[in-house]
Amino acid sequence: MLLKKEPLYLHIANLIEEQILAGTLQLGDKLPSIRTVEKMHNVSINTVKQAFLLLESKSLIESRPRSGYFVSKTSMRRFALPTIGDLAAAKNIRPAEDLIDKVFNTLKQDVTQFSLGVPGDNMLPIAKLNKSLIKVISRLPDGGTAYEPVQGSPNLRRSVAKWSMHAGAHVTEEDLVTTSGAMNALSNCLMAVTKPGDTIAVETPTYFGTLQLAKSLGLQVIEIPSHPITGLELDALKKVLHKIDICCFTANFSNPLGSLMPEEHKIELVRLLTDYNIPLIEDDLYGNLFFGPSRPAPCKAYDEAGIVMWCGSVSKTLAPGYRVGWVAPGKFKDRVIRQKLLHTISTPILYQEVIADFMENGRYEHYLRNFRNRLYANCMQYQRSVEAYFPENTKIAQPQGGFVLWLELDAKIDTAALYDRALQQKISFAPGRIFTLQDRYHNCMRLNYALDWNDQLENDIKRLGNIVKSVL
Incomplete structure (x- = not known):
């Protein structure tokens, strides 16, 4: 042979x-x-x-x-990759709302903010955004006080459509609906295509906001294992595909693992879901924050049947508090617009116009390139510091983009209890337990590395590592 x-x-x-x-x-x-x-x-x-x-x-x-x-x-690198989670249906739901509230309550406190996935102020182009804000206010005839069309600002939709070409998604301004951030996009999509009792598939671990939203809508949740490098495990998904009504995945730089699905996996995923006529909500919030030579394509780029609802936002790249997002809902566009009309009527026009102006005139690509370089340098600094100051058996993810880092500690560690000790020393992180509905990830944590790197930050990682060692 x-x-x-x-x-x-x-x-x-x-x-x-x-x-x-x-x-x-x-x-x-x-x-x-x-x-x-x-x-x-x-x-x-x-x-x-x-x-x-x-x-x-x-x-x-x-x-x-x-x-x-x-x-x-x-x-x-010296440390191993984190363990891959198990396939699990949400029969044994363990609420984590109190822990999530505890983390969010540190937002305005004087602590080192490793916990929330928000860039530090000195990483953002605030001065340029302020210039755009002044320019937009002066040219809007009503100063931004009137309702806008339900579908959203034509200027913003046009700007996003132009930028979608960089991602290979090829959507037009008519394909897009603006939203109040990415979470509002996810919410509108879920309400448009699900009913209580339906089953949603998500990655594990996954962003806690998606889990809380699914629970609030009465959905059953199946958590699909995700590899720290290549993301969603397609073989595990295939085992439960017949039970699923909708999927919500992050193909590009998942939160909290930072994994990136290879192109062939995205193509296969879209083909599978198209065959089963299962909608896919694609959270592409971190897609522009890549460390490789070019922006990875979203699943939307391979969607011919209109089943992919591609969600994005500037919350991780430009202005978290502006709450400007969008979705290309495919064949579900009319349903999503009806949900938006029902729940918000319209989204504020002012900040949409500011973002549109910045994307057109603020050297957006130049800014993103510098931002990505800083994030990559920070990612390397964090990984080196964790290897220097944390116990030898710590496992650490290897993000391909984005700005969150997942750590898996010794099995004896409970990061929910560790969180209280760290907060006493003015250090906040996101305990692993909040990234699942199951009883797991107690020994894991997520760190935000979109902060200006300096000696103080390195010292805080060292102190956090010492807290972990002291527990052991």
Whole structure:
């Protein structure tokens, strides 16, 4: 029997990986350019790019704008990846509302805010947004006091549609509906296509807001295991697909794992759900905060039947408090508009126009590029500090983008109890228990790294690590 020949891109990737693991290529070393590798192996540029993308997906190499590819810092990481959660239906629901309230109550307190997924003020373009605000107020004939069309600001929808081309989603302004942030988009979508008693599939661990929203609508929840690097486990989803009425997933940089679904997984997911006629709410809140060479496509890019409701917002990139979001609801557009009309009538026009103006005139791509570079540098600093100051058996995620970091501690640790001790020292984090409806993740925590890195921040991570050690 003939053996199947190894694909050329895989052969090239394996050669480079062997050199990295053997120490021939070391931390920070620059790789030969794509053109050089193309000539060395007499292959196409696309073959070399595919090999480099595979190495990037393993975090063995990293791309630096206008500089090339380098051996990644995370290729030398010491700590293991977190454990993959189990497939579980929400029969044994364990409420976490009190713990969530406790975390949110620190919002305006004088603490190091590792807990909430909100960028620090000094990471945001506040001065430029203020300029846009003044300009918009002066040109709006009613100063922003009147109702807008239910579908939302045409200027904002047009700007978002233009930016969707970067993601490969190809939506028009008529495909979009504006919302009061991403959570309002998720809420409108769920109310538009579900009824009490329906079953929703989510990743595990997943954003606690999605879980609380599903519970409030009377939905049954099935938590699907998610890999720290590649995200949603499709094989686990297939086992329960016949029980599911709707899915809500984050394909690009999930919260809290920071995982990224490979393109072929997204294509298969959309195909599966299309075959079963199951709607997919896609939370793409972190999609623009990628660490790779280009923005990953959302599932929406592969949606031909209109089953994907693609949700986005500027809450993680520009202005959390503006509460400006949107959704491309596909074939459910009319239902979503009716839900919006019923619950909010319209969304405030002023901040939508400010965001539209900034996206058009505020050098948005230039700002995002700098923001991503700062986030990536912070992610590396956090990982190094955790490895330096936390116990040796700590497990740490490897985010591909976004700005949250998931840690799994010794099984004896209860991070809900640990939270109270940390807060006494003016340090706040998000306990792992809030990211599930099951009785698990007690020994996990999520850290926000969208904060300005300095000696004080490193010292706070060190103090947090010492608190963990003291419990052990």
